[in-house]
Amino acid sequence: MTAIESTFKKRAQAAVANKTLKAAIERTASTAEKKRAIAIAELPDFSNMRSCAKRIKDHVIANLDHYLETFERNAVASGAKVHWARTAEEASHIAVDICKMAKAKRVTRSKSMLGEEIGLPHALELAGIECVETDLAEHIVQLAGERPSHIVWPAMHKSREEIFSLFKSKHEKPPVSEEIADLVLSARRDLRQKFLTADVGISGANFLIADTGAVCVVTNEGNAELTTTPPKVHIVTAGIEKLVPSIEHAFVLLRLLVRSATGADITQYTTFHCGPKRPNDADGPEEFHIILVDNGRTQMLADGMEEMLRCIRCGACMNHCVVYRQVGGHAYGGTYPGPMGAVLTPVFDGLKQSRDLPHACTLNGRCAEVCPVGIPLPTLLRQLRSRSWRSGYEPWLTKANVSVWAQFAKRPKLYHAVSKIASKVIRLFQKNGRIRWMPLAGNWTRHRDLPAPASRSFMQLQRSRHKENGS
Amino acid sequence: MSLARKQIMGNISVALAHREKADEHSIDQEAVKLLTSFEPELPGLSIADVVEAFYTRTSGPKVGASITRISSMEELIDTVAGVLSEKGLVNKIALQPDRALVDLDWGQSGFQLGKEVDDGVVVGIARWGIAETGSLVFHSASDMPVLFNFLPSFHIVAVRASTIVPYLESYANAANIAGDPTPRNVCLVTGASGTTDIEGVLVTGAHGPRELHIILIDDTNQIVGTYDEN
Numbered sequence: 001m002t003a004i005e006s007t008f009k010k011r012a013q014a015a016v017a018n019k020t021l022k023a024a025i026e027r028t029a030s031t032a033e034k035k036r037a038i039a040i041a042e043l044p045d046f047s048n049m050r051s052c053a054k055r056i057k058d059h060v061i062a063n064l065d066h067y068l069e070t071f072e073r074n075a076v077a078s079g080a081k082v083h084w085a086r087t088a089e090e091a092s093h094i095a096v097d098i099c100k101m102a103k104a105k106r107v108t109r110s111k112s113m114l115g116e117e118i119g120l121p122h123a124l125e126l127a128g129i130e131c132v133e134t135d136l137a138e139h140i141v142q143l144a145g146e147r148p149s150h151i152v153w154p155a156m157h158k159s160r161e162e163i164f165s166l167f168k169s170k171h172e173k174p175p176v177s178e179e180i181a182d183l184v185l186s187a188r189r190d191l192r193q194k195f196l197t198a199d200v201g202i203s204g205a206n207f208l209i210a211d212t213g214a215v216c217v218v219t220n221e222g223n224a225e226l227t228t229t230p231p232k233v234h235i236v237t238a239g240i241e242k243l244v245p246s247i248e249h250a251f252v253l254l255r256l257l258v259r260s261a262t263g264a265d266i267t268q269y270t271t272f273h274c275g276p277k278r279p280n281d282a283d284g285p286e287e288f289h290i291i292l293v294d295n296g297r298t299q300m301l302a303d304g305m306e307e308m309l310r311c312i313r314c315g316a317c318m319n320h321c322v323v324y325r326q327v328g329g330h331a332y333g334g335t336y337p338g339p340m341g342a343v344l345t346p347v348f349d350g351l352k353q354s355r356d357l358p359h360a361c362t363l364n365g366r367c368a369e370v371c372p373v374g375i376p377l378p379t380l381l382r383q384l385r386s387r388s389w390r391s392g393y394e395p396w397l398t399k400a401n402v403s404v405w406a407q408f409a410k411r412p413k414l415y416h417a418v419s420k421i422a423s424k425v426i427r428l429f430q431k432n433g434r435i436r437w438m439p440l441a442g443n444w445t446r447h448r449d450l451p452a453p454a455s456r457s458f459m460q461l462q463r464s465r466h467k468e469n470g471s
Numbered sequence: 472m473s474l475a476r477k478q479i480m481g482n483i484s485v486a487l488a489h490r491e492k493a494d495e496h497s498i499d500q501e502a503v504k505l506l507t508s509f510e511p512e513l514p515g516l517s518i519a520d521v522v523e524a525f526y527t528r529t530s531g532p533k534v535g536a537s538i539t540r541i542s543s544m545e546e547l548i549d550t551v552a553g554v555l556s557e558k559g560l561v562n563k564i565a566l567q568p569d570r571a572l573v574d575l576d577w578g579q580s581g582f583q584l585g586k587e588v589d590d591g592v593v594v595g596i597a598r599w600g601i602a603e604t605g606s607l608v609f610h611s612a613s614d615m616p617v618l619f620n621f622l623p624s625f626h627i628v629a630v631r632a633s634t635i636v637p638y639l640e641s642y643a644n645a646a647n648i649a650g651d652p653t654p655r656n657v658c659l660v661t662g663a664s665g666t667t668d669i670e671g672v673l674v675t676g677a678h679g680p681r682e683l684h685i686i687l688i689d690d691t692n693q694i695v696g697t698y699d700e701n
Contacts, residue, residue, distance in 0.1 A: 005648075028671045044512040054507050063491060063498050065483045084476040136677055137668035153668060159518070160670055184666060184674040191678065192589070222621045222679030229617045229656075240479065247503035251639040252506070255514070262667070263535060265514070266604040269620075269679070270659040278655050282616035294475075298482035306486075356488055471633040 008356045011331040021157055025328045028156040032319040035263025036370070043259070046150040052255050056249050060241075061301070066209045067243040068292065073212030080277030080288040088348070092123035095235055098289050099129050099278040102233045104199035110217070110224040111135035112204020112442045113151050113313055114237050114293060116335045117348065119419035120202070130409050132194045143170045149329030151342075152261050152315040152337060157328055180265050181214055191223075193241045201228040201285065205238035206257065208290075214274040215290065216250055218258070218267040225271055234285035235272070240292050240308040248270065250277065253312055260314035296347040308343050308380060310373040317367035317377060332357060339367040339377045355393045358384035364401070416459060423453040427430035483532040505638075513616070513638055514603060522632045522691065528605035531687050534662040535675075536683040544571065544688060546578045547629055551594055554627060554684050560592060561569045562665055565623070567595035569614040572629070588616075597660075598651070599623035600635040600687075601642050604661055607685070608642055611656035628660075632691045 015021055040046050060067050060297055072082045084089035095118075099107055107129055111114060121142075133142040137155035143166050143365055148154030155163070160178050161230045167186050168174040174188035203224050207216040215236050228234040244250045249343040258264050277284030280393075318324040318338025329337035334354065336343035342357040358381045367377040388394060408415045429438040430452035437445050444450055456464075493501070514524050516524040530538045555562055563583045565570050572594060577584055585591070595615075597607035607628050611617050620626065634643045664679030675681050 024670075033670045036506055048512060052505065056556060059501060063493070063696055064482055064487070066495065066498050068480070068483075082478055084473050086475045086478055104561065134678070135668070136666045140668070153671070155668055156671075158669075162667055169547055181674050182670045183669055184677055188678055190677065195678075196589075214653075214657075221662070221666050221668075221677035223677070225617060225621050225658065226678055229621070245499075245505075246645045248506050248640050251643070254639070264604060266659070266661050268660070268662050268665055270606070270661070272657040274653060274655050274657075280613040281611055282613055283618050284611065284655055292479075294479045294482070296488060298479060301483065302486035322505070429627045453515075 005094055008331070008333060008360075010121045011328045012334060012360070015327040015331045021161065022326070022327055024157050024159060025325055028150070028153050029319045029325055031303065032152075032315075036260055036319070037263075037318060039259040039263040039265065043255075044094050049252070049256060050372055050374055053253050053308060053372060054254060056244065057373050057420050060243050060245065061306050061309050064243070065246065068240060069211040069256055071208050071213055072292075073245055074211060074288055075275070076213070078288075080213060080275050080276075080290050083289060083291045085291055085293045085295070087350055088118035088293075088295050091118040091237060091291050091295065092120050094239060094291050095120055096123050096127045096129070097376050099124065100127065100235065100237055100285075100448070102200055104129055104233070106130045106132065106194065106198045107200045107202060108134050108195060108198040108227040108231065109138075109202040110153070110204070110219065110227040111138050112202070112237060113148075113335060114204050114239050117201065118237065118293060119294060125395070132191070132198065133196065134191055134227050135183065135219070136221060138221075139187055139191065140166065143167070147330065148335075149337065150315060150318065157330070162333075195223075195226040196229070196327045198231045200233040200235060200239065200284070201231040202235045203228050205290075206240055207240050207244050207253065208242045209247055209250060209272065210243055211246045212272075212274055214247075214272040215302075216247075216270065218254070218270045220262075220264075220268045222269050223269075227268060227286065228273065229283055233287040233289070234276075236273070236288075236290045238290065238292060240294055240297050253373075257312050257314050260316040260372040265444060293296065303345070305347070305380060305383070307375050308340075308347075310372060310375055310464065311340055311344075313340075314372055316370045316372065319377075320366040320370050322362055322364060322366070327360075332360075333351075337386065340375075343377060343384065351384060351388055352393050353392065354367050355384075355388040357383075358388065415424045419457065420460075423457065427452055427455070481574040496590065513640075514604050516637060521637045522635050522687070523621040523637045524602040524637070524688070525600050526687060527603060528602060531605075534605040536662055536685050538685040538687060538688060540687045542689050544575070544629075544690075545632060547572075547686060547688070548575055548577060548619070550686050551627055552580060552582070554686075555592065557623070564592045564627075565619070567593065567615060567619050569596050571596055583699055588622045588624070590624045592625045592627065592688045593619050594627045594628070594651065595619055597628050599642050599645065600632065601637075601639060601659070602635055603638045604659075606639075606659040608646075609656075609658045610654035611658070614652060617656050620658055621664075621679045623680050624676070624685070625682050626660075626663070626686045627686065628690060629695050632687060632689045649698045657673075665697070 028202040083094045133139050141154040143196050149157045164178040171190045201232045203217050205215045206218050241415050317340050321338050324338040324447040332341045334341050336344045361377045361381050365378050429435045433452050434449040516525050518524045529536045565588045598610045599608035636642050663675045663683045664677045665675045666677035667673050
């Protein structure tokens with residue numbers, strides 16, 4: 001346990017010390033933050049739209065069994081094959097089996113966080129099947145042998161210079177310059193042939209439409225349709241919480257999803273796939289498989305964390321998170337970074353292994369403020385903290401500190417007396433109201449000054465105010 | 472029924488055991504009510520006239536397409552020729568196999584019709600247009616190959632003013648009223664393919680078309696299935 005905790009701390013420390021990483025995160029996240037603010041301000045009534053979206057998700061989750069059955073029935077009627085997977089391993093196994101049945105040598109994949117969650121790229125690699133990531137950022141991350149660092153911009157941690165040298169060594173016809181347009185063109189050239197020669201295309205789902213059995217996928221690049229149309233087989237991997245009753249309900253959520261993610265009003269391509277190619281269709285896959293994945297979702301429903309099942313994966317919470325913007329996505333160590341990741345990773349990997357994530361939060365509440373489906377992320381994080389405490393996962397030092405503190409907190413007179421002394425002692429180290437160094441505070445003062453405590457505490461001020469008013 | 476399905480459904484019914492299980496009909500009714508009684512205020516269209524709003528939207532910075540308005544289908548060939556010559560492109564195109572396009576006499580105007588869609592010029596026709604977002608809607612069929620929207624370098628799309636609807640939801644409603652069969656694939660195309668994956672800078676032509684040109688056919692004075700919100 002201590003090893004993992006120090007690993008998280010080490011990852012975070014390394015990230016904080018990395019200046020180029022910080023600049024890269026800041027560039028994309030601050031742009032996203034500004035664009036989102038403009039897009040939300042343009043809406044006539046964001047709060048009403050959000051409450052409508054929240055009600056839709058809550059309605060689906062309260063009737064999840066009904067919607068799963070309805071979706072399955074309609075998807076099967078459209079000619080799709082529906083598979084069910086309890087765990088990440090089971091889901092990957094089903095997908096790999098379908099690829100093997102299709103005798104696939106090459107598989108294209110359009111970005112899906114669920115695919116990452118269930119470890120699908122790795123499972124395909126183990127099965128000896130070439131898996132080509134087609135989203136530009138995922139392509140970059142794949143070539144670099146890294147993991148995504150953001151759910152909307154998986155390669156936000158990489159600079160154009162790094163991408164240029166990466167493409168130069170990996171692309172058959174490398175880019176001619178570091179110009180971003182050249183880099184995009186190089187990837188387009190490299191991937192076009194792969195799109196057209198893949199045996200299986202794998203996508204995720206932004207929404208599963210219950211009343212038609214259709215699967216909605218949104219992209220700006222158009223890589224999802226190029227992934228799923230030419231091959232003979234299309235596999236969809238989707239979490240069971242992705243359901244919506246109808247296309248109209250999907251539109252309500254789509255408006256919020258895109259604005260919250262990128263600040264645009266809609267993605268360039270919003271596609272609804274319903275079953276395999278029909279007899280008269282000009283193109284499309286002959287087989288259409290949908291893998292419905294639980295992987296901890298029904299557990300969240302049972303554990304009182306059903307609000308997290310509203311999440312539509314827009315990434316606004318991480319763009320607005322002060323911690324994410326300092327440490328970036330990789331420090332979180334899971335598939336999903338930021339506040340939503342700090343809630344989800346303990347579900348997937350176990351709270352014991354990832355107890356430090358719910359602690360990597362200042363509880364400033366910005367994530368909940370911007371969440372388009374009103375998930376109370378700070379409340380869920382606090383819930384995980386207290387669960388971790390109750391389960392005895394907290395390190396002994398934390399436990400000891402809290403017990404000592406509790407002894408004082410339960411005795412107000414003692415507490416005030418001790419804090420009065422402590423504040424006087426701390427003030428000995430101040431100069432012009434700032435503390436540059438102090439024993440036991442080295443971790444803080446190494447990076448920044450500590451503001452000195454005021455000469456009189458809040459309680460003292462209150463007391464003297466009462467006296468003044470009373471006399 | 473697979474064991475996995477049985478267990479997942481079992482877990483759900485245990486987790487939701489506290490609720491009063493509603494019958495299918497009342498769940499459906501509640502779902503409809505979510506859209507009507509709490510209807511969120513929709514984003515404003517810049518102009519009351521939906522066709523004008525669509526025009527303003529698609530030619531504006533958010534969609535970033537170029538657009539030409541013509542008054543009838545007969546003008547389409549000359550317009551396409553004009554658009555191509557302005558770009559310095561030769562009159563070599565692939566046509567979406569829709570009758571409305573195929574039946575026109577392209578050969579007489581010196582067009583070379585090819586089958587090469589990959590990185591070429593495709594001329595297509597959208598089934599619907601949506602003013603709110605400036606989207607073109609395509610329904611896959613024998614005369615609408617999905618890849619025609621994604622493989623070309625330059626995508627030229629005709630859309631009839633009579634098929635333009637105000638909002639995303641109006642499209643679903645209109646397609647329903649018009650009796651469009653649920654197609655295998657519905658694609659809403661809004662502008663050219665783009666990416667901001669490298670340093671957040673927008674570049675078009677990521678995987679799909681680099682440019683989108685829309686030709687808006689003002690047919691609303693003709694009686695061709697005019698869309699009425701009511």
